[in-house]
Amino acid sequence: MITGKNYIGNQLSANGNKVFKTFNPLLNIENQWEITEASTDEVNQAVELAAEAFKTYSKISGVKKAEFLRAIAEEIETLGDELLEVYSSESGLPKGRAVGERGRTLGQLRAFADHIEEGNWVAASIDTAQPERKPLPKVDLRKMNVALGPVVVFGASNFPFAFSTAGGDTAAALAAGCPVIVKSHPMHAATGEMVSSAIIKAAEKTGMPNGVFSNLNSSGIEIGQALVQHSKVKAVGFTGSIRGGRALFDLAAKRKEPIPVFAEMGSVNPVVILPEALQKKYKTLAKTYSNSITMGAGQFCTNPGLIIGVKSEGLTNFVNALAEDIIKEEPSCMLHPNIIGAYETNKTAALSQKGLKVLAGYEDDVKVNHAKQVVTAVEGDIFLNNPTLHHEVFGPFSLVVQCDNINQLEQIISNLEGQLTGTIISDGNEIGKYTTVVNALQSRVGRIIFNGVPTGVEVCPSMLHGGPYPASTDSRFTAVGVDSIKRFVRPFSFQDWPNELLPEELKNENPLGISRLVNGKNSKDKI
């Protein structure tokens, strides 16, 4: 049952006096549920509860936390089709996508459960004492990762499951030992409440402290600001726009005690097609990229918004084929009238730039809130000198930059802002001739792809989802994969600490059997 209330720990609460409704973009009507915004009091209650819960939750064993994460996954599954229907009614995304994204979300929770159950992630390091060392004796030092404190997670509009309530940020923070307060995304607040109920049930079933999780509704920015400014909040996870992410980063940096904000923001995901590939593979490439550009109405942070090549017969053939293919794709419904509104505004702004040509745009009538895709082209020198063209147009939009030569192409790449991904399309070994292009691209991105598409972010240990600013606020961490747990921990050293009082991970006996760095060598042995 959807109540529209907030979860302050395991209590439903609705003390605020502002209400709002979510929107069904497919039917173009408001959804029925009345959502009550959290009040400032409720923000404080949730954070105080989280800070109290932190004292015990941060010390709970990996095995117990893993039980909790797996129970969350189970409880989400138990919500069954109703959850999928609410998801679709608040996002316009089809059932297949809902099933897939739920699968990914459950997979993430279980991957973190395995990760913390295995236990190596704490990066235990032990340097034993040398009391006889000259000129000074050496003390015993033992270090491991410990949880940072309460974490605030902002749900993302474009992934109501995988980057929201029980998404990657929440799973990573809970796995690390940090209580989580979710600032629910206003576009899918009912989905958020259902998922929250699953988390609360799982917490109760597995005996987690009250306050390990809270969920706050809000349609404005005040609740999010209050959370980021609260002195007991120790880190923030965010997925969304550059403007939103930067505002939170700035707030957090101005605090008396600054805290890290991990914001995964915009990206145009440049794709460089090398000359021989253009010549030989332009037909297949046009098909592949028509599909990648329009997939999910282009509402992915890894959507290929920029395709770059050197002028040639190959490039001309490619843009013609792309123009032909892109209009064959079926337009999709966007998440919300505000999202399609922003798409239209940004598209119009881009199209009004001098020198931008429309290669092809979908022109037939479409259903309400469905986005018409468009691909455009521009000369290299015009692109270089117009920063507006470097900005993301969130939606099924792409821009082909036609360079005079490879030097100009390299210059364009070097002048791009930071990106989540960069792609090189090469015919066999021709890439070997373009080392400087590859190096330039590498310095601007977090993940580099060979002969593929940037859409599709594999959840695995070797994934890096992030990149130089403004792709993310901190290129040193990933937002996807088990290594994202590193965002929410700090290393901590015990000096000459009595063995019986050390955490299990650092005891001489190595009761958890984890891999540790002992006097500089990896070992699972006892000491």
Next chain:
Amino acid sequence: MITGKNYIGNQLSANGNKVFKTFNPLLNIENQWEITEASTDEVNQAVELAAEAFKTYSKISGVKKAEFLRAIAEEIETLGDELLEVYSSESGLPKGRAVGERGRTLGQLRAFADHIEEGNWVAASIDTAQPERKPLPKVDLRKMNVALGPVVVFGASNFPFAFSTAGGDTAAALAAGCPVIVKSHPMHAATGEMVSSAIIKAAEKTGMPNGVFSNLNSSGIEIGQALVQHSKVKAVGFTGSIRGGRALFDLAAKRKEPIPVFAEMGSVNPVVILPEALQKKYKTLAKTYSNSITMGAGQFCTNPGLIIGVKSEGLTNFVNALAEDIIKEEPSCMLHPNIIGAYETNKTAALSQKGLKVLAGYEDDVKVNHAKQVVTAVEGDIFLNNPTLHHEVFGPFSLVVQCDNINQLEQIISNLEGQLTGTIISDGNEIGKYTTVVNALQSRVGRIIFNGVPTGVEVCPSMLHGGPYPASTDSRFTAVGVDSIKRFVRPFSFQDWPNELLPEELKNENPLGISRLVNGKNSKDKI
């Protein structure tokens, strides 16, 4: 020979028109050398050169970088006694300390050389492709740490070798593959130039690109500000005051592209003496702490500035013994008249606080620029309610807080700002009764010590030198030990990248024989 010039890469340069001199606090006279401040042009030249050097230096093998680091250590040794004399003349620190600190600095450089030669630090992770996976094939992903870009290092006043020109920050950044621009500390600019000359010689001998290292002189704040604001600088290392560190952090956070500032700042390093320990060991403790408080004129960031106990006969005995012992310690020369001036000012400010009692202070005449130690005491409730008393007095100063009971002691700890270290003094097992005190202390510090002193920072992998703000600006990283390399790297993913074009660390053949995470399991095997 000391020229007083800057190093812009391997060129001596002195285009600025401001000059200054360093000061010999022992003799109370200016040193002879005329130091020329860097100009804004020289700042830009150094950064541009570093950005250019980054392109090649970031891709140089660990073995070659290790050669460079070892050559720096050798060249510093070659400078022999002259370097030690210049060091002492600019710091007032005795020859024994100079020799010890040089040893530590050479040790750090060599430890980093071993670390990058071994190569495991890149944290290579490989997930191989599964082309047959359903519903979607799995791509090949390979991740490793890569260098961030040019790093600015601010030399510290209190460690002219170990935390300055070729100190921990510089060694870590160079090891990571980042060119370094040092903003030399104005109190020991000549020492800085000599050490810089060693680095430049080493760079030339081992074939490193020009610009891998620069050294800029400055007696004000403008040069440092210009460096932190330069768009091609990607990270900052700093050791010094909270005011200085926070100012740099704020500047960096306001940039168009924010960059990380790793500032290791102030700490009062609370020491909790438990009741039985006070009763049984007060005499030894008083001696140990008299020594720790006055060591090196208290000019260590881990100096014990705060000692906390519950009122008892034991505590009374302890403060009496401490008062007796502390005045027996020989006062030492401080680094600079400005430092002793600040010590006197801060001491006076503390002593003027209501309720603060002087337990003992050195009263005999001392040589010029020598600091008179003082220990003070205050009641728990007065301390709790006066934040001024929580601030560091940099120098041989300590405050004993006398609590009414253990609850008040715990409350005091919970209300402390972030600290580098916390120490618990326990008689045998009594610590087992004070879990909440230990947990409270753990949440405020980066390193917790059992029955020891906070001074003395062992350089080893398990050391964590840092802590919650304001001990450092980022508690997630250490400033000491090989793990400090993690401050200057970001993880980077290659997707479906051709084996022959991958870095050695990620190639199927594992030519470097490093330990890698392959499909989730640690392995040194080929793929």
